[in-house]
Amino acid sequence: MTILMRQTDGRRLRLLTCHTTPPRIAAVSAPPAPAASGPASERLAARALAAIPGGVNSGARRFPGVDDVVIVSANGATFTDATGRSLVDYHAAYGPVILGHCDPDVGAAFMDAVSTVDLTGLGVTPYEIALAEKIQEHVPCAERVVLLCTGTEATFYAVRLARGVTGRRLLIKFQGCFHGGHDAVALNVISAADRVGTKDPLSTGILPEVIDATLVLPFNDLDAVRHAVAEHRGEVAAIILEPIPHNIGCVLPEQAFLEGLREVCDREGIVLIFDEVITGFRHGLGGYQAICGVTPDLASLGKAMANGFPIAALAGSADLMEQLSTVPGRPVMLAGTYNGHPGTAAAALATIEKMEREPVHDHIFRLGERVRTGLQSMFDRIGVEAYVTGLGSVWVSYFLSGPVRSYEDLLRNDADLYVGYRRRLVERGIFELPANLKRNHLSYAHTDAHVDELIDATEWAVLRELEQRGAR
Numbered sequence: 485m486t487i488l489m490r491q492t493d494g495r496r497l498r499l500l501t502c503h504t505t506p507p508r509i510a511a512v513s514a515p516p517a518p519a520a521s522g523p524a525s526e527r528l529a530a531r532a533l534a535a536i537p538g539g540v541n542s543g544a545r546r547f548p549g550v551d552d553v554v555i556v557s558a559n560g561a562t563f564t565d566a567t568g569r570s571l572v573d574y575h576a577a578y579g580p581v582i583l584g585h586c587d588p589d590v591g592a593a594f595m596d597a598v599s600t601v602d603l604t605g606l607g608v609t610p611y612e613i614a615l616a617e618k619i620q621e622h623v624p625c626a627e628r629v630v631l632l633c634t635g636t637e638a639t640f641y642a643v644r645l646a647r648g649v650t651g652r653r654l655l656i657k658f659q660g661c662f663h664g665g666h667d668a669v670a671l672n673v674i675s676a677a678d679r680v681g682t683k684d685p686l687s688t689g690i691l692p693e694v695i696d697a698t699l700v701l702p703f704n705d706l707d708a709v710r711h712a713v714a715e716h717r718g719e720v721a722a723i724i725l726e727p728i729p730h731n732i733g734c735v736l737p738e739q740a741f742l743e744g745l746r747e748v749c750d751r752e753g754i755v756l757i758f759d760e761v762i763t764g765f766r767h768g769l770g771g772y773q774a775i776c777g778v779t780p781d782l783a784s785l786g787k788a789m790a791n792g793f794p795i796a797a798l799a800g801s802a803d804l805m806e807q808l809s810t811v812p813g814r815p816v817m818l819a820g821t822y823n824g825h826p827g828t829a830a831a832a833l834a835t836i837e838k839m840e841r842e843p844v845h846d847h848i849f850r851l852g853e854r855v856r857t858g859l860q861s862m863f864d865r866i867g868v869e870a871y872v873t874g875l876g877s878v879w880v881s882y883f884l885s886g887p888v889r890s891y892e893d894l895l896r897n898d899a900d901l902y903v904g905y906r907r908r909l910v911e912r913g914i915f916e917l918p919a920n921l922k923r924n925h926l927s928y929a930h931t932d933a934h935v936d937e938l939i940d941a942t943e944w945a946v947l948r949e950l951e952q953r954g955a956r
């Protein structure tokens with residue numbers, strides 16, 4: 485038999501031919517136990533770097549000031565690294581963690597499911613049926629639902645479905661919105677000022693014709709949309725947007741913009757896709773579409789749907805969704821080995837049921853309001869120009885004069901202060917991702933005491949940062 489092996493004398497992989505019985509697989513070593521000392525943590529980070537490119541499994545997990553972090557446990561509002569340092573977490577893993585880390589009800593539901601049934605690759609399980617029904621019940625556009633694993637897959641299939649059904653080529657997206665890593669949408673998120681207004685791909689390796697087929701427009705600018713659609717009449721398959729562009733913090737949509745998009749799409753036969761991977765479940769069980777009253781044709785869901793377990797969904801109108809190849813003979817191919825995994829489906833059900841049963845949204849919305857008003861009045865008192873904004877459990881403090889309608893306005897943000905104060909917060913035991921325009925999230929595990937501490941520590945961190953610049 486032929487097996488792929490690593491040479492002992494080098495890093496290259498080589499195909500070796502083995503004519504004897506295949507080697508027994510060595511016992512898998514247990515994950516490293518939590519270590520309390522700096523050198524032990526450094527050794528783990530070094531092992532990560534030697535085995536994983538960059539030492540992390542996503543291009544968005546390593547930032548200056550918090551590189552080489554090895555996380556060993558998480559609980560409620562905090563996580564702990566291998567040096568023994570615990571941080572109050574407002575990053576929430578980019579948004580999924582809405583109930584708090586390692587929620588016992590969600591964990592128990594997962595364990596219960598996977599000790600009952602796992603993957604068979606045939607048919608459907610009761611967990612998947614119940615979860616799809618739950619999404620139907622809450623999300624206005626969800627006449628039909630398919631369960632996937634990631635938000636990237638959800639927007640990928642949404643775009644394929646729109647193109648497959650309309651037979652059209654073009655996609656419209658907005659500067660500042662992020663929809664995952666696939667080629668059609670991986671462009672123009674946090675662009676440098678001189679790239680705004682041009683195509684700004686997030687990666688090399690994307691075919692130019694794919695980039696050409698995505699038009700990028702300014703958010704909240706209905707005239708720009710009308711103009712582009714008129715210029716390409718009959719060619720636009722879909723308009724995709726985060727109804728609130730949270731990938732650049734929080735730019736609130738104008739109601740007339742969302743209603744105008746619906747009207748343009750209806751008139752021109754264009755599929756309207758709301759990417760609710762962040763807004764879904766975090767801002768309410770029905771997502772932002774239930775709040776704004778504009779119902780898209782398709783919606784992608786993920787993140788807060790399962791409190792951190794990897795599951796996502798594509799939901800939409802029956803006439804579109806029934807064109808997926810999950811219906812025999814239908815033309816738009818959709819498949820996935822792990823789709824609707826019973827364990828993650830059970831975790832999602834438990835998350836949603838807890839949000840139905842307990843005052844999760846009341847709690848996180850109330851704390852969010854306290855954070856926003858508390859921070860704004862603190863900044864006003866100390867004389868720092870800041871625009872604190874957000875919705876529900878999400879907030880950001882931009883250092884600029886408001887208001888903010890689109891990404892273009894955010895080019896005025898003082899990025900050094902935005903990132904600098906966040907790096908200093910770590911010294912106070914608080915974690916906000918130290919990256920420009922990234923948002924913060926509250927969970928059900930945060931308390932009023934956390935909010936008081938946050939406002940106090942933010943004042944300290946911003947003042948230290950300004951002092952260091954000689955601005956105080």
Ligand SMILES: Cc1ncc(COP(=O)(O)O)c(C=O)c1O
Pocket residue numbers: 578633634635636637639662663664665726731759760761762786787796
């Ligand atoms: C709005 C939005 N859509 C899609 C995605 C992609 O989701 P995933 O990382 O689960 O593939 C993200 C991820 O951050 C997102 O914020």
